[in-house]
Amino acid sequence: MTEVIRFIIGFFLVVGSFLTLVTAFGLIRLPDVYTRNHAASKSATLGVMCILLATFLFFYMEEGHFNSRLILGIIFIFITAPVAGHLISRAAYNSGVPLWEKSVRDDLKGKQKYEDRNM
């Protein structure tokens, strides 16, 4: 039983660290702000959540300590990190950061002028 739990904890830790590493590679290799933001807000969120879940399981199974702060932290990161990504992306678009030159479609282009007319 305990070995199974340890295996699960180790699995979550490795997956979490791997996803965080993927985030770092995405930030380095992707071409523009929006794709980088996509990498950062998605995989980093899941990576941190996996690591927090592993920490919670470790303290609960090995020491019998139910740490509700970790649960709260998982929920909090799950709520806030995508919103932070959304806000950064929108701020970048509104201040005129260009898209990657190979982008094929920008549905917000006309909308931007429409909002400017109705300000």
Next chain:
Amino acid sequence: MKTNDVILQTVTTIVSFIIILFSIQLFFAGHYTPGGGFIGGLMTSGALVLLLLAYDIKTVRTILPIDYKLLTAIGLLLAVGTGAGALLFNVPFLTHAYDYFHLPLLGETSLHTAVIFDTGVYFVVIGITMTIIQTIGVSE
């Protein structure tokens, strides 16, 4: 340009409750675990700053009609009052006392006068942080 902040505002209404609950937990846990008045007060004012970011300063003032300078004064009064209260029992200034009480819901609990001092610290930290931020935010 008038922007549409509905995502930020919806998330703020949920998240600020979590932050304030966590700050109260930090405040009360300060005696036995890491935490206390300072970090609890900072986190409460962090939740208020999040409200200020999502809404404007007038809306937040309508939601929470608190004069933060008065809050600072009340906090200082609580801290000094706790210290001066010790003089009534013929012991040195800032001597604290504690005892075990049987509360209706919580059961056997130890109540310590340091909590009142910590409440003072909590109020002062909230008051000063919010005064600084609102003063900077309002000035043109």
